[in-house]
Amino acid sequence: MRIENLSAPLAQELAATKQSDPKAGFGELIEKFVADVNGDLQAANAAQQKLLEGKVDNMVELMAAIEKADISLRLITEVRNKAIEAYQEIMRMQV
Secondary structure, eight states: OOOOOOHHHHHHHHHHHHHHOTTOOHHHHHHHHHHHHHHHHHHHHHHHHHHHHTOOSOHHHHHHHHHHHHHHHHHHHHHHHHHHHHHHHHHHSOO
16 A cells, blocks of 8 residues: 655644744654544544444444544554655665
8 A cells, every 4th residue: 555645744734833832843743643543543442342332323433433543553554664664765875
């Protein structure tokens, strides 16, 4: 799975973060992203638990929460893969 053009949204959010807090950086942006993905995964687990207990009011919202968590997890995995590729490329550079 290839995800193209990730830099534009991340760059916009990083710029917005820097305007609100000049000391905020890329690390804090990644921490916020990981926390958001973790929240999505916890919401999906809660939705699955409701499904197992039979306490489903709206099946569409339940499936949307599960799918959102899946997409978020795939996205963060691709971001991690790109970061590892970039690190490996830097390590291959001759100084």
